[in-house]
Structure formats: structure tokens, C-alpha cells
Amino acid sequence: MAQDTSKEPLLYRLEDIIQKYGGRAVLGIDSLAIASKSIIGLVGHNGSGKSTLLRILAFLEAPAQGKVFFQGKACCTRQDWVRRKVTLLPQEPYLLKRSVEANVAYGLRVRGEDNRPDKAREVLDMVGLCPEDFVRRSWHELSGGEAQRVALAARLILKPQVLLLDEPTTSLDAESTRRIKEASLAARTHWDTTLVVASHDMAWLESICDKILTLEGGRLTIS
Amino acid sequence: MDYIFKGFVEAISLLSSGHAETYSAIWVTLQVSSMSIVGSLVIGTPLGFLLGHTTFPGKAPLRVVVDTLLSFPTVVIGLLVYAFLTRRGPLGEFGLLFTLPGIAAGQIILGLPIVVAMTATAVENLDMRLKSTLLSLGAVPRQVLLTTLWEARFSVMLAAMAAYGRIVSEVGISMMVGGNIKWHTRTITTAIALETGKGEFSMGIALGIVLMLIAFAVNLSMCGIRKRVG
Numbered sequence: 001m002a003q004d005t006s007k008e009p010l011l012y013r014l015e016d017i018i019q020k021y022g023g024r025a026v027l028g029i030d031s032l033a034i035a036s037k038s039i040i041g042l043v044g045h046n047g048s049g050k051s052t053l054l055r056i057l058a059f060l061e062a063p064a065q066g067k068v069f070f071q072g073k074a075c076c077t078r079q080d081w082v083r084r085k086v087t088l089l090p091q092e093p094y095l096l097k098r099s100v101e102a103n104v105a106y107g108l109r110v111r112g113e114d115n116r117p118d119k120a121r122e123v124l125d126m127v128g129l130c131p132e133d134f135v136r137r138s139w140h141e142l143s144g145g146e147a148q149r150v151a152l153a154a155r156l157i158l159k160p161q162v163l164l165l166d167e168p169t170t171s172l173d174a175e176s177t178r179r180i181k182e183a184s185l186a187a188r189t190h191w192d193t194t195l196v197v198a199s200h201d202m203a204w205l206e207s208i209c210d211k212i213l214t215l216e217g218g219r220l221t222i223s
Numbered sequence: 224m225d226y227i228f229k230g231f232v233e234a235i236s237l238l239s240s241g242h243a244e245t246y247s248a249i250w251v252t253l254q255v256s257s258m259s260i261v262g263s264l265v266i267g268t269p270l271g272f273l274l275g276h277t278t279f280p281g282k283a284p285l286r287v288v289v290d291t292l293l294s295f296p297t298v299v300i301g302l303l304v305y306a307f308l309t310r311r312g313p314l315g316e317f318g319l320l321f322t323l324p325g326i327a328a329g330q331i332i333l334g335l336p337i338v339v340a341m342t343a344t345a346v347e348n349l350d351m352r353l354k355s356t357l358l359s360l361g362a363v364p365r366q367v368l369l370t371t372l373w374e375a376r377f378s379v380m381l382a383a384m385a386a387y388g389r390i391v392s393e394v395g396i397s398m399m400v401g402g403n404i405k406w407h408t409r410t411i412t413t414a415i416a417l418e419t420g421k422g423e424f425s426m427g428i429a430l431g432i433v434l435m436l437i438a439f440a441v442n443l444s445m446c447g448i449r450k451r452v453g
Contacts, residue, residue: 060355084361094352097374106370107360154360 007191010072011132011162011194012057017066019052019218022122027052027218039188041205042198044215048108050198051091053215057196058088086109086162091170093151100124100142100150101135107158123153126186128179145176152180156187163187165197169204181208226424233425236360245429247406248414251323255401255410256391258327263386264333268379269333271342276354286343292336297395304329304400314354321402326410329396334386341385345378346371378449384445391437 005150012034012086019027027049030114033058034040047093055061056068062077069075087107104123105116110220113119121131134150142150148168155163165184169177185208203215205212214221237245274285304313308320308328319325353374357367372379394412401408403417411430418427 020256055355058359059363060358080361080363083358086359087361088355090352090355094350094356096356096370106225106357108362110362110366158361 002099007036010034011036011038011070013069013072014056015058015067015069017063017068019049019056019061020064025218027056027215029053029066030222032213032220034194035210037188037192037194038210038214039195039197039208041209042196042215043141043202043205043212045200047148048215049218050215051166052218054166054196054198055168057162058086058164059083060088084158085160086164087155087158088164088170089152089155089166091167093148095139095147095150095206096143097139100129100137102138102140103139103150104153104157107154111158119157120153123157124150124158127153128175129153129182146156146170148172149176149179149183152183156183159191161192165195165199166194167198167200169199227428229290230424230428234429237426237429238432242429244405245414245426248409248411248430250409251409251432252391252409253328255323255397258323258336259330259390260383260387262327262331263338263390265333267335267338267382267386268342268372269338269368271382272372274339274344276368277347284339286348289336289340289343290408293340295333295336297333297393298399300329300332300341301396301399304332304396308400313451314406320400321404321408323401323408326397326401326408329400330390330393333393333396334390337381337386337389341382342372342375342379345382346377348378349375351411373385381445384441386450388438388441391441392434401420 011034012032013019014029017027017032018025018030042053052061056063059068059075059077059079059082067074070082070085077083096106101120104120108116108119117135120135120169124131124134129146129149134146139147152168156199163184166182168184168187172180181204184195184197188195195208197205197209262321263322274282274289304325305320307314308325309315309316310320319328331433349371353371354367357370362370392412394416397408397410397413398416401410401412409417411434415427415430415434418424419431
């Protein structure tokens with residue numbers, strides 16, 4: 001059980017969550033609360049359930065059992081409004097087969113927002129990619145680190161209420177790692193974004209997190 | 224052999240002189256095949272997306288049915304459409320028999336399984352991360368559909384061209400539903416069949432050349448798209 005003692009209002013509350021893949025339980029959380037504007041670290045071995053928990057928090061998959069409350073309301077994957085407040089950066093992000101600018105601005109486009117090119121330039125700058133060099137580049141002209149930063153920019157442009165990061169710096173060079181760490185924290189600074197970060201980088205998590213949760217075999221063991 | 228060579232020479236003459244009957248068949252073919260491919264894509268692309276994107280009970284048997292329909296004989300489609308459109312048939316009141324929309328209805332049935340099956344395969348072969356990426360960026364289901372089809376655009380275009388190739392070269396539906404009426408529903412393929420039966424090789428060859436050029440253009444486009452798809 002992981003209760004939140006923060007003074008900020010509760011953003012997430014998970015109750016009796018069980019997730020199963022092919023009949024096998026991969027995640028079991030009795031109770032978890034996450035406060036607004038907090039930074040939560042998530043650690044655990046590969047296959048411990050970190051990505052599953054993040055996908056449930058992102059409302060991309062529904063748990064087999066249990067309830068997820070967001071801002072006090074029981075929410076599910078079919079509710080578009082809640083998915084527009086939360087965004088997940090996976091470990092190996094997918095870029096659409098179009099230009100960098102179109103990738104970054106996609107989330108704004110589906111929301112019908114204006115001034116997308118300027119906003120795309122702002123967030124590219126935030127992740128350390130020179131807008132003039134990158135906006136017109138195609139998705140296949142990027143290195144792994146650049147693609148990861150473009151994917152993060154596509155999330156940051158949304159000014160999300162919650163940013164979920166699934167091992168965002170795995171297999172990246174030092175420069176890309178530094179830029180991603182800085183840009184993620186900037187979201188918290190500028191827009192009070194709640195961050196949930198799954199990572200094996202304990203030193204980083206300990207330096208930024210309000211709380212670190214450990215998953216072992218799909219169960220929260222330490223908070 | 225001499226008559227074949229002579230047929231070729233006369234065919235070139237018919238095409239270069241703008242022979243009205245020949246060009247009528249070409250124009251009718253282009254009109255009806257355009258209607259058919261548009262109909263097949265409008266109906267087939269969303270169905271292909273649903274078949275490839277979603278999971279539901281009975282999906283596997285449905286895939287088998289769609290794949291079986293890929294080899295639906297054109298004369299059987301012609302027979303079925305004729306039965307529905309004839310004056311005594313359930314759709315007889317619309318007066319579509321021996322009209323271009325009537326032929327198009329049959330050709331849509333011919334092209335539909337190709338578009339559905341190939342679009343479904345294209346969507347199934349897309350990266351597994353696409354859907355969750357779109358949802359995580361805030362796309363609603365309609366936007367997920369459109370963006371997914373856009374991501375699979377080269378494969379969907381390949382499906383369109385494969386369907387067009389089958390539609391433009393079929394003869395059974397055009398003959399049975401269109402009736403091969405001169406100046407009205409006579410297409411390239413039905414004209415070739417008729418003229419060859421009459422021993423008029425030159426017009427048959429002229430129309431055959433046009434049909435081959437259309438097929439060549441479609442194949443050339445498919446090669447280009449295949450390269451882009453990788």
C-alpha cells in the first residue's frame with residue numbers, strides 16, 4: 001500500500017488493481033495515491049510491472065479488476081477527456097511517418113489548436129533540438145536520441161497535467177539523457193505537471209522525486 | 224500471321240485517327256472504373272481498418288470469407304447483380320440494369336474484398352505502438368482511424384491499384400450487367416470480346432493496347448509505391 005501524505009490534492013487513487021495478461025497476474029496494487037504536482041519514481045526489475053502500471057495510469061489499458069480514480073472520478077480508457085490530461089512517453093517511442101514539426105504538433109492538431117508551428121519550435125528548443133535544423137526533417141532522418149527528444153517534445157507541447165515517462169533515457173547518449181531530464185523537470189516547473197518516472201537511474205530519481213515506489217513481481221513493496 | 228500484323232497497323236490507325244467507337248469504349252471504361260474504384264475505397268477502406276484494427280468474436284472466420292471473396296468469379300458477381308437489378312429483382316425499380324452505375328455496383332463487389340483484405344493486412348502490419356501513441360497524444364477514435372489509414376497510406380494505395388487492375392480488366396460483370404450496348408455501356412473488355420468474335424481484330428487490338436497501357440500505368444505506380452513502402 002502506498003498512501004500519499006502530500007498537502008496537494010489527490011490526482012490519482014488506485015484501488016484493488018489487478019492486471020492479467022493471458023490469465024497470468026502481472027500487477028496487483030491494493031492501494032496507491034498520487035498527489036497533484038508531485039514527482040513519483042518507479043523502480044523495479046524488468047518485468048516487474050512498471051510499464052503496465054504506467055499504461056494503466058495513462059488510461060491506455062484497463063485493469064482486469066479494480067478502479068482508477070482521477071481527480072476523484074472513477075475513469076476508464078473510453079473517456080477521451082481524461083486521456084487528454086495525461087500523456088505517456090514510452091521507452092521506445094513511435095514517430096508518425098511525417099516531418100518532425102508534424103509529429104510534435106500532432107497532439108495540438110487533434111485538439112484543433114492554432115499557432116502550432118510556433119509552439120512546436122518552442123518545445124523543440126526546450127528539448128535541445130535547434131528548430132531551424134529539425135522542423136522540416138523527416139521522421140527517418142533522426143538518430144535514436146533525437147527521436148526520443150522529438151517524442152518528448154510532442155508530449156510537452158500539450159502542457160500535460162500528468163507526464164508519464166517509461167525509462168526515458170535508456171540506451172541514450174549523455175547529451176540526450178541530460179536534455180530529456182531537464183525538459184521533463186521544466187514541465188513541472190512551468191506547468192505544475194505531475195511526473196511519474198520509471199527508471200533504473202536511482203541517483204536521478206533520488207535527486208528529483210518526492211516519492212519512489214518499488215515494484216517487485218507486480219506488487220508495490222516499498223514506498 | 225499476316226492478319227495479326229495488319230490488325231496492329233489498323234489498331235494504330237484507329238487510335239491515332241480518334242475513331243469514335245473505339246474512344247467511346249475507352250471513355251465508358253474510364254468512367255465506370257472510376258466510379259467503381261471510388262465506391263470500393265469509400266466502403267472498403269473503413270471496413271478494412273475495422274477488420275485489421277479491432278478484435279471481435281468471429282474475426283478469423285470473417286477474414287477467411289473476405290480472403291475467399293478475393294477469387295469471386297466475375298460471371299457469378301454479374302449473375303447475382305443481374306438477378307437483383309432485373310425488372311423482377313428486388314432492386315429492379317431503380318432501373319440500373321444496362322447502365323454504367325449498374326456495372327459499377329457489380330465492380331464495387333469485385334473490388335471490395337481486395338480493398339478490405341489488403342487494408343486489413345496493412346493496418347495489422349503497422350507498428351503495435353501506433354495506436355497507444357495516438358491515444359496518448361489525445362486522438363479520439365475517429366482521429367485514430369484517419370491517422371492510422373494515413374500511416375498505412377502507401378499500402379492502402381497499393382490495395383486501390385490492385386483493385387483497379389481487377390476492375391478495369393474484368394469482362395463478366397460488364398457483359399452481363401451492362402449488356403455491351405454500343406455508345407452506352409460497351410467497355411474496352413466487352414468490345415474486345417465482341418470484335419474478336421466478329422473477326423474484327425484491329426479494333427480488338429487497339430482496345431487491347433489501351434488496356435495494356437492502363438495496366439502498365441497501374442503496375443508502374445504500384446512499383447513506385449512498393450519502393451516507398453519498403
